[in-house]
Amino acid sequence: LSIVVDNDFDGYYPAVETGARVTIRDVAALAGVSVATVSKVINARYGVAAATVARVQAVIDELGYEASLVARSLRNHRTNVIGILVSDIEPFSAELLKGAAKAIKGTGYELVIYSAGGMTGDHVGWERRYLSRLSGTLIDGAILVTPTVVGASFGAPVVAVDPHTGGDGVPTVDSDNLRGAQLATEHLIGLGHRRIGFLAGRPDLESARLRELGYQRALSEAGVDFDPDLVRIGSYAQVASQQAARELLARSDRPTAVFAANDLSAITTIDVALTLGLSVPADLSVIGFDNIPESALITPALTTIDQPLQLMGQRAISMLVELLRGGSLALTHVTLPTRLVVRQSCAPLPRVMIGA
Amino acid sequence: LSIVVDNDFDGYYPAVETGARVTIRDVAALAGVSVATVSKVINARYGVAAATVARVQAVIDELGYEASLVARSLRNHRTNVIGILVSDIEPFSAELLKGAAKAIKGTGYELVIYSAGGMTGDHVGWERRYLSRLSGTLIDGAILVTPTVVGASFGAPVVAVDPHTGGDGVPTVDSDNLRGAQLATEHLIGLGHRRIGFLAGRPDLESARLRELGYQRALSEAGVDFDPDLVRIGSYAQVASQQAARELLARSDRPTAVFAANDLSAITTIDVALTLGLSVPADLSVIGFDNIPESALITPALTTIDQPLQLMGQRAISMLVELLRGGSLALTHVTLPTRLVVRQSCAPLPRVMIGA
DNA sequence: GTGAAAGCGCTAACAG
DNA sequence: CTGTTAGCGCTTTCAC
Numbered sequence: 001l002s003i004v005v006d007n008d009f010d011g012y013y014p015a016v017e018t019g020a021r022v023t024i025r026d027v028a029a030l031a032g033v034s035v036a037t038v039s040k041v042i043n044a045r046y047g048v049a050a051a052t053v054a055r056v057q058a059v060i061d062e063l064g065y066e067a068s069l070v071a072r073s074l075r076n077h078r079t080n081v082i083g084i085l086v087s088d089i090e091p092f093s094a095e096l097l098k099g100a101a102k103a104i105k106g107t108g109y110e111l112v113i114y115s116a117g118g119m120t121g122d123h124v125g126w127e128r129r130y131l132s133r134l135s136g137t138l139i140d141g142a143i144l145v146t147p148t149v150v151g152a153s154f155g156a157p158v159v160a161v162d163p164h165t166g167g168d169g170v171p172t173v174d175s176d177n178l179r180g181a182q183l184a185t186e187h188l189i190g191l192g193h194r195r196i197g198f199l200a201g202r203p204d205l206e207s208a209r210l211r212e213l214g215y216q217r218a219l220s221e222a223g224v225d226f227d228p229d230l231v232r233i234g235s236y237a238q239v240a241s242q243q244a245a246r247e248l249l250a251r252s253d254r255p256t257a258v259f260a261a262n263d264l265s266a267i268t269t270i271d272v273a274l275t276l277g278l279s280v281p282a283d284l285s286v287i288g289f290d291n292i293p294e295s296a297l298i299t300p301a302l303t304t305i306d307q308p309l310q311l312m313g314q315r316a317i318s319m320l321v322e323l324l325r326g327g328s329l330a331l332t333h334v335t336l337p338t339r340l341v342v343r344q345s346c347a348p349l350p351r352v353m354i355g356a
Numbered sequence: 357l358s359i360v361v362d363n364d365f366d367g368y369y370p371a372v373e374t375g376a377r378v379t380i381r382d383v384a385a386l387a388g389v390s391v392a393t394v395s396k397v398i399n400a401r402y403g404v405a406a407a408t409v410a411r412v413q414a415v416i417d418e419l420g421y422e423a424s425l426v427a428r429s430l431r432n433h434r435t436n437v438i439g440i441l442v443s444d445i446e447p448f449s450a451e452l453l454k455g456a457a458k459a460i461k462g463t464g465y466e467l468v469i470y471s472a473g474g475m476t477g478d479h480v481g482w483e484r485r486y487l488s489r490l491s492g493t494l495i496d497g498a499i500l501v502t503p504t505v506v507g508a509s510f511g512a513p514v515v516a517v518d519p520h521t522g523g524d525g526v527p528t529v530d531s532d533n534l535r536g537a538q539l540a541t542e543h544l545i546g547l548g549h550r551r552i553g554f555l556a557g558r559p560d561l562e563s564a565r566l567r568e569l570g571y572q573r574a575l576s577e578a579g580v581d582f583d584p585d586l587v588r589i590g591s592y593a594q595v596a597s598q599q600a601a602r603e604l605l606a607r608s609d610r611p612t613a614v615f616a617a618n619d620l621s622a623i624t625t626i627d628v629a630l631t632l633g634l635s636v637p638a639d640l641s642v643i644g645f646d647n648i649p650e651s652a653l654i655t656p657a658l659t660t661i662d663q664p665l666q667l668m669g670q671r672a673i674s675m676l677v678e679l680l681r682g683g684s685l686a687l688t689h690v691t692l693p694t695r696l697v698v699r700q701s702c703a704p705l706p707r708v709m710i711g712a
Numbered sequence: 713g714t715g716a717a718a719g720c721g722c723t724a725a726c727a728g
Numbered sequence: 729c730t731g732t733t734a735g736c737g738c739t740t741t742c743a744c
Contacts, residue, residue: 021492021511023721034731039723047729066488070426071721074736089457089467091649094450101445104473111445113469117460132422136377137737138494155377293447293649379737390715395739405713427737430720493721716743727732 022065031059042067073138081110082320083139085130085147089115091264091292092309093145096161099313100143107321112139131158141324143316148204157323159316162207171323171332173316177207180305180338181214181259184287187303187340188257189222192349193285196224197248197255199234199241199265208236211261211289230255234265241265245272249284256349257285263295263304270298270345281347291341300344308336378419387415398423429493437466438676439495441486441503445471447620447648448665449501452517455669456499463677468495487514497680499672504560513679515672518563527679527688529672533563536661536694537570537615540643543659543696544613545578548705549641552580553604553611555590555597555621564592567617567645586611590621597621601628605640612705613641619651619660626654626701637703647697656700664692 024042028035033056040048041056048056059065073079084100086093097113104111114134116126127147132155135142141157148164159171166172188196198215201208212231219226232248234241241260245268248255260266266288273284280286280300288295291306315334322329380398384391389412396404397412415421429435440456442449453469460467470490472482483503488511491498497513504520515527522528544552554571557564568587575582588604590597597616601624604611616622622644626636634640636656644651647662671690678685 021721022488024723025721035722036724036731036733037729040730043723045724049729052729064484064488066485068493068721069489070430070493071736072723074424074426074430074721074738075723076736089453091454094454097445097453098447098450101471101473104471110473111469111471113471115457115460115467115469117457117466128420129422132378132420133425137424137426293653296653297649377737380739381737391738392715392717392740393713396714399739401740403713408713424737427720428739430722430737431739432720714744716741718739718741720738722736723734725732725734728730 021068022063024065024067027056027059027063027065030063031056070138077136079138079140080108081112081139082317082324083131083134083142084111084113084145085116085127085134085142086113086145087116087126089113091294092262092290095292095309096145096313096316099310100317101313102310103314103317107317109140109321109324131156141320143313143320146205157320159320159323161312161316162205164205166206171319171329173312173319173334173336174207175307175312175336176338177210178214178217180289180307181211181261182218183214183338183340184259184289184305185215185218186222187342188259188285188287188346189218189224191257191285191346192351193255193257194224194349195227195230195253195255195257197230197232197258199232199244199248199258199260199269201234201236201261201265203233203235205236208261215259234261234268236262236265238264238268241268242272245269246276249273249276249278255284257287257346260286260288263288263290263292263302266302266304266345267295267298270300270302281345285346285349287346296343303343303346304341306339306341308338311336377424378421380421380423383412383415383419383421386419387412426494433492435494435496436464437468437495438673438680439487439490439498440467440469440501441472441483441490441498442469442501443472443482445469447650448618448646451648451665452501452669452672455666456673457669458666459670459673463673465496465677465680487512497676499669499676502561502563513676515676515679517668517672518561520561522562525688527675527685529668529675529690529692530563531663531668531692532694533566534570534573536645536663537567537617538574539570539694539696540615540645540661541571541574542578543698544615544641544643544702545574545580547613547641547702548707549611549613550580550705551583551586551609551611551613553586553588553614555588555600555604555614555616555625557590557592557617557621559589559591561592564617571615590617590624592618592621594620594624597624598628601625602632605629605632605634611640613643613702615643615645617645619644619646619648619658622658622660622701623651623654626656626658637701641702641705643702652699659699659702660697662695662697664694667692 024035024038028038038056041053114130127144131142135156144160146162147160162174163172200212216226232244234244258269260269266286269286270280273280278284288302288304291304295302295304319329380391380394384394394412397409470486483500487498491512500516502518503516518530519528556568572582588600590600614625616625622642625642629636629640636642644658644660647660651658651660675685
């Protein structure tokens with residue numbers, strides 16, 4: 001069985017062919033020593049003869065042996081790996097991951113991302129279950145992305161990003177959702193819009209609550225009456241948003257603008273508008289929230305509120321690393337600023353319609 | 357740099373966790389049964405009295421117990437988790453991950469992504485080492501993203517995405533790099549360009565080799581002489597590309613267009629061009645390869661070759677799942693089509709310069 | 713129906 | 729210097 005290997009290798013990879021994993025015992029047997037000795041060699045412990053080290057190392061190289069992370073972490077309590085638990089990998093979490101990966105370099109930690117595969121809808125508290133399965137073994141600490149339940153004690157250092165609740169006692173990273181939502185709504189108001197629909201997020205998320213609050217506050221500060229009929233729940237998700245957007249746009253007195261609580265639902269809203277024969281932004285202005293890369297890819301490019309997602313991932317990592325090093329956090333709740341990103345999906349309300 | 361902070365915390369965060377992991381023994385003790393019985397309850401084995409099941413289950417719920425994935429996978433050989441091994445999480449791999457996450461739904465498998473944290477530059481064959489550490493335990497099979505060494509036998513089912521070599525014997529997913537590179541080069545030629553620079557990828561990657569070949573082939577088919585002086589190695593990376601782009605653009609007889617082997621180096625090229633006072637696309641046309649979301653975000657938006665990254669991730673998952681189910685693959689090498697995406701970074705060569 | 717015991721791959725005492 | 733032993737958390741015979 002031939003294996004193509006890079007340059008400086010001129011031998012064969014033997015023994016692995018059957019598919020059996022090479023274990024420390026295989027190495028020990030072939031080197032004619034005990035497993036303990038092999039372990040010492042692997043971990044560079046003192047008290048092994050140079051000749052023995054060389055012989056064992058030769059066998060290790062020959063077999064391409066690498067200690068099982070799992071077995072090792074069952075024994076040791078420390079693994080030097082940080083876990084990031086996400087319910088799914090979509091644009092939002094993917095951006096966080098990019099930032100986290102950037103921040104982890106040079107820390108000596110490695111990254112394991114565990115995705116529940118989107119199968120979290122039915123079970124609240126998925127992050128607790130997954131953390132239970134991993135912590136203590138495999139990971140030294142974890143970052144929880146949009147966890148629904150943030151308990152105080154998880155048995156391992158934990159940092160939450162954009163959690164459900166305010167995050168009682170758990171170090172948290174989020175962005176200024178309230179201000180961002182105000183910015184979005186003010187932008188629409190500034191363009192002359194008065195009938196502004198709101199596609200709300202998942203009611204159980206703190207971020208969703210704050211975005212709705214920001215919407216209402218901006219309305220009231222501008223002296224615009226809040227009309228509960230203009231609010232629908234999109235749950236940050238595509239399917240729910242589709243239905244909600246349809247309800248909002250099908251009515252005769254439809255809003256002239258919609259603030260969608262995240263980019264995904266904003267994009268869906270634009271889709272629905274087009275389906276209904278409405279032109280965006282001529283007939284309907286749409287603004288989102290998140291500024292995921294995809295928001296710039298659609299036509300018209302989405303005007304939205306930027307959340308510094310990569311930075312949030314970076315900050316979460318540095319907080320967790322600090323915790324793992326036994327330090328204490330100067331700040332247990334970091335809120336990063338949001339800002340308006342103007343693109344093409346919002347237009348001024350035509351004068352003839354103002355006050356109509 | 358204004359960071360909004362909400363510091364309502366006035367104590368220390370405990371560095372050492374008090375809440376130790378709850379193990380199967382804690383459950384057993386509290387329920388007054390043996391660990392074996394608890395195990396049977398967890399795994400829904402027959403031979404446990406209904407009353408006992410209820411009592412144990414109550415304790416499990418109360419304690420929030422969840423079996424350690426690590427301990428379990430050390431015992432069982434099957435874990436129902438698929439691993440994706442990436443050297444780093446950047447736009448390219450992030451897109452693949454999105455596709456993989458999409459495809460994994462409904463398969464019953466969960467996803468673990470292992471990132472080497474970019475610390476792979478020094479060690480060739482990182483994927484072999486990481487696979488060794490994980491396979492057999494923790495994961496049932498793996499997807500290797502741009503592995504440098506693709507051995508025939510890894511001890512676990514493996515699918516490679518965009519590997520170094522053609523991938524001897526290992527099921528592989530990639531895209532049509534040759535055709536894509538031809539499309540890119542032909543596009544520039546069609547715009548009137550003749551002096552077309554090429555910022556090559558990592559020389560050890562098959563994809564890079566094919567893209568260079570496509571570039572040369574398109575040139576030759578159009579009757580344009582190939583000038584080795586117009587080729588620099590960007591290694592798909594930012595730092596290397598910066599240097600290479602500078603060399604290419606600083607010369608007096610600089611190319612009027614550059615085909616960069618991936619979007620990252622194309623974006624870097626545009627940066628360098630701007631630094632040198634060149635306007636893109638007026639003074640220099642730039643085309644990339646990959647179509648990562650970021651390519652549409654820059655100004656000018658990047659004209660590029662689309663690689664269906666998410667789809668590649670999906671296909672890799674479905675191939676691996678098929679393998680894990682004991683099936684055999686209809687195709688062991690899937691090549692997905694590439695296509696030209698025209699945006700703003702390429703312009704026709706001004707007539708006055710043609711033939712200059 | 714239930715529990716004692718062995719062992720997955722590994723490391724850390726402790727003997728020899 | 730090296731090997732023997734115990735045990736991390738869990739599952740699985742196999743007695744009772």
